[in-house]
Amino acid sequence: MALRIAALAGGVGGAKLAHGLARCLAPDEFSVIVNTADDFIHFGLAISPDLDTVLYTLAGLANPDTGWGRKEESWQVLLEVEELGGPTWFRLGDRDLALHLERTRRLGQGETLSSITAEFSHRFGVDHRIYPMSDDPIRTFVKTDAGWLPFQEYFVKRGCQPIVRGFEFRGCKQANPAPGVIETIEEAAVVVFCPSNPWVSIDPILSLPAIASAVRTKPVLGISPIIAGQALRGPAASMYAQLGIEPSALAVAEHFRSYLSEFVIDREDEQLSQKIQELGIQVAVLDTIMRSEDDRERLAGEVIAIARQMLQGG
Amino acid sequence: MALRIAALAGGVGGAKLAHGLARCLAPDEFSVIVNTADDFIHFGLAISPDLDTVLYTLAGLANPDTGWGRKEESWQVLLEVEELGGPTWFRLGDRDLALHLERTRRLGQGETLSSITAEFSHRFGVDHRIYPMSDDPIRTFVKTDAGWLPFQEYFVKRGCQPIVRGFEFRGCKQANPAPGVIETIEEAAVVVFCPSNPWVSIDPILSLPAIASAVRTKPVLGISPIIAGQALRGPAASMYAQLGIEPSALAVAEHFRSYLSEFVIDREDEQLSQKIQELGIQVAVLDTIMRSEDDRERLAGEVIAIARQMLQGG
Numbered sequence A, B: 001m002a003l004r005i006a007a008l009a010g011g012v013g014g015a016k017l018a019h020g021l022a023r024c025l026a027p028d029e030f031s032v033i034v035n036t037a038d039d040f041i042h043f044g045l046a047i048s049p050d051l052d053t054v055l056y057t058l059a060g061l062a063n064p065d066t067g068w069g070r071k072e073e074s075w076q077v078l079l080e081v082e083e084l085g086g087p088t089w090f091r092l093g094d095r096d097l098a099l100h101l102e103r104t105r106r107l108g109q110g111e112t113l114s115s116i117t118a119e120f121s122h123r124f125g126v127d128h129r130i131y132p133m134s135d136d137p138i139r140t141f142v143k144t145d146a147g148w149l150p151f152q153e154y155f156v157k158r159g160c161q162p163i164v165r166g167f168e169f170r171g172c173k174q175a176n177p178a179p180g181v182i183e184t185i186e187e188a189a190v191v192v193f194c195p196s197n198p199w200v201s202i203d204p205i206l207s208l209p210a211i212a213s214a215v216r217t218k219p220v221l222g223i224s225p226i227i228a229g230q231a232l233r234g235p236a237a238s239m240y241a242q243l244g245i246e247p248s249a250l251a252v253a254e255h256f257r258s259y260l261s262e263f264v265i266d267r268e269d270e271q272l273s274q275k276i277q278e279l280g281i282q283v284a285v286l287d288t289i290m291r292s293e294d295d296r297e298r299l300a301g302e303v304i305a306i307a308r309q310m311l312q313g314g
Helices: A012-024 A049-058 A076-083 A094-108 A113-123 A151-157 A181-187 A198-206 A209-216 A236-242 A249-255 A267-277 A293-311 B012-024 B049-058 B076-083 B094-108 B113-123 B151-157 B181-187 B198-206 B209-216 B236-242 B249-255 B267-277 B293-311
Strands: A005-009 A030-034 A040-042 A045-047 A129-132 A139-144 A147-150 A164-170 A190-193 A220-223 A262-266 A282-286 B005-009 B030-034 B040-042 B045-047 B129-132 B139-144 B147-150 B164-170 B190-193 B220-223 B262-266 B282-286
Touching (some): A005 A181, A012 A049, A012 A293, A030 A181, A040 A151, A045 A094, A076 A094, A094 A113, A113 A129, A129 A181, A139 A151, A139 A198, A147 A151, A181 A209, A190 A293, A198 A236, A220 A293, A249 A267, A262 A267, A267 A282, A282 A293, B005 B012, B005 B181, B012 B030, B012 B049, B012 B293, B030 B049, B045 B094, B049 B113, B076 B094, B094 B113, B113 B129, B139 B198, B147 B151, B164 B198, B181 B209, B190 B293, B198 B209, B249 B267, B262 B267, B262 B293, B267 B282, B282 B293
Parallel strands (some): A005 A190, A190 A220, A220 A262, A262 A282, B005 B190, B190 B220, B220 B262, B262 B282
Antiparallel strands (some): B139 B147
């Protein structure tokens, strides 16, 4: 029986599970909806970091060492930008730059981010659909002890050093989901929240009212991005701590309580199972760390098995 | 005795003579004012082809084979743009791209093209001032048998194939000369028209009324870009022919008749001397082809000597 899954994802962690799911499911069985609230304009170019990480990962072009950017990358342009005294805090490789150039050119001609993403996917041989959450600009701003910061300034330029006080996803109320996003959710049997940062990867996607409403009609299976109180990468755990919440898989479950039917936590967090179940959320305990491509496929297979059980009223 | 020269220049030919003049004269004796009407936006980036050719040439960074672009260049980005199905008709090398990125970023922050050019010159160790003719957008459009075309579309994308019927420098009447341009002309003893395309390199500079007025108060020494009826490069000669004018150094002298005090023609065109003198323009006959850097310096030295004679009422 075909099982349709729509996943919500941010950058590296989400991209890895999405890659695993794409290897387990046919293109008409799996699509991924990606955060675009960390998009920004840099050097006049339209840059979509999460979208590109998912695209490169599904295309097998991602840099395995960093998780973002391209493998077999060169850095001639950025070296020369440095010679010119320009900013190099956002690491733009030469091949990666080509994507930003061509996206910017197409956007300037009136094409949409979603149609451009579909074209790039086609060029890269990615058959599964990758949807930007919206073709409209939504921008994450981080309220910090250093004031409101655009996301990339907080995240990359300042290396997540400022203390976080809150978030805004500016433009989210006026934005429409990209064409196909709501249909993809509606046609899915299960919506998967990938192990991405709840605050700045998944929340921005759910900040679009139409997406939140569509997701609420579906069984939702989440995978915790926090293991033993730590995020595998990125500032998710420190964001919880700075906001006065003890970082844990339980905190993430509470975060998404109004959506989740079932939550996957790591074996390291097995002791949290009961407290999560007390929230009315089913719990599955798995090895969730994806070190290798085989790990991605294995975890994806287990996620799919759980999704099937959910549908069978398990 | 110090001799101040202000030169008007377009791309490759103008840049070569400007380079020679910069090797012969001190930074306070020589400045160059460069055409920006062939500037354009490509991939969202602000590109200034003539300005960059002059900058790279004076910095010793120009590609000696092409005359434009940078030496020791790599092409990783453009190769990847091609993979993505993007346009590659405008050859953007990796190092060259860095300049466009950083210029675009600075323009976006509200800096002016002239201040950015001064900063780049400083970074590249160029002590002579390179002025864009204006910080305001002026754009050459070419009227052709295929309709009005933006300059780069005519020049590079279509390889000068459409038949030329005329030119417009859109925005020239509203534009102000860049800061320092008028002062540089006023303080010059002689204004030099470099051997650049009259129609699309020098005319656009003179299309700014304030520049034209300032130049008219000065002795002007021109160097013919047309030798034996041919342009060394570019479409200058075919433009004359398509506009119904026999291409020749004489045609260029007539073109600039209202400005020129003296005109340098190549030895191959010596027989045109009398007809040019009949226009009321003094003539000097020189070897004007600059094959080597030494040629640039030799021609520049001869141009400077002629300028001195002009001032001595020779």
